[in-house]
Amino acid sequence: MDIHTELAEHFDRSRDRLRDVAHRMLGSADEADDAVQEAWLRASRADSSRVADMTAWLTTIVARVCLDMLRSRRRRGEEFAGVAELDQLAPAGGGAGPEDEAVLADSVGLALLVVLDTLTPAERVAFVLHDLFAVPFDEIAAIVERSLAATKKLASRARHRVHGAAPAPTPDLARQREVVDAFLAASRAGDLDALLAVLDPGVVRRADRVAAPTREALEVRGARRVAEETLTNSGRARHAEPILVDGALGIVVAPRGRLELVLLLTVEGDRITRLEAIGDPDRLSRLELSLPGFPGA
Structure with a gap:
């Protein structure tokens, strides 16, 4: 040869x-x-x-x-x-x-x-x-x-x-990860009831003008409205993963591995009380993103 x-x-x-x-x-x-x-x-x-x-x-x-x-x-x-x-x-x-x-x-x-x-x-x-x-x-x-x-x-x-420079995962961060995973699983499955179970009744979802399709969509209030809107964007969920955003747990949406959107989350107890969708490239570039320190992350 x-x-x-x-x-x-x-x-x-x-x-x-x-x-x-x-x-x-x-x-x-x-x-x-x-x-x-x-x-x-x-x-x-x-x-x-x-x-x-x-x-x-x-x-x-x-x-x-x-x-x-x-x-x-x-x-x-x-x-x-x-x-x-x-x-x-x-x-x-x-x-x-x-x-x-x-x-x-x-x-x-x-x-x-x-x-x-x-x-x-x-x-x-x-x-x-x-x-x-x-x-x-x-x-x-x-x-x-x-x-x-x-x-x-x-x-x-x-x-x-x-x-990242975050300390080792705390029980509170681990609990928040469970809530975020449940939110993503329900979004991917199109399960309205499961989404309602992880959203606080008074949850607020805000978005910048890049992330929101219309002016009316800049802010959405209430678990059912947020859940129903989430299901209309279920295609994004398959491109989403948990991520640390400035040291706090959030979600990155990245079709084909390319950053499109970041969701900042506030979790209280076992419910999500606030979501902020960031799509503006300038804002995205200023975020410090790192991997969650959990198995399988």
Whole structure:
């Protein structure tokens, strides 16, 4: 077997892992496919005869491709605040469809993709490679072109952003998580009675002008009205996950892993008493988002 054939076979065996790395790096299935294709072109033009660990070598190549793409994205000033912007950037024809994007986003975690988008390119690469794929820091340092110490600091800063600086989950926060999970489950199931069970009778839902479809929808009062409105937006619920917003429990709505809406919640006892929907990109950019510290989050 010649070296090119051996490389091609190993690349095919590694394709799923490489795409997984690229998707976490880039947050887009289309761009992940592009990165994997470019990685193959670079690998096929290189001399792999002396490569001892082919999987690590290919991972390094795809990571460098992704880092280039992230830096280019930032130079162009692209901000992925909603699906419309993502659609403008997606390649025309081919690539992954919305269902593929949804499967990939669900497997990674919508909330994680949203938080990763707040990192610098180098921070994102360092965190994804080390914390999610256990790539050694010395290999990451060569990719991001930093010293070993600087690379470790990149990953540490990213980890702080992803997990936040909140203390360990308290019983009160854990109870609130149960209420939020029940709200999301009822929303996804279209269960009016279950929604009414987690909404306070006097609940108030407010929204900014981006999140609300009409002026009349800027504020809605009462459990039944809020529940009925929630059911009209049940499609959003499948793209929603719990998230920490400035250290408090909330909900992020992120179709295909792209931030569209944040819900700030006030939970008293076992009921939600207030919801605030934020869709304005400027407001969203000022929120500190991190992952809830619970199993499965």
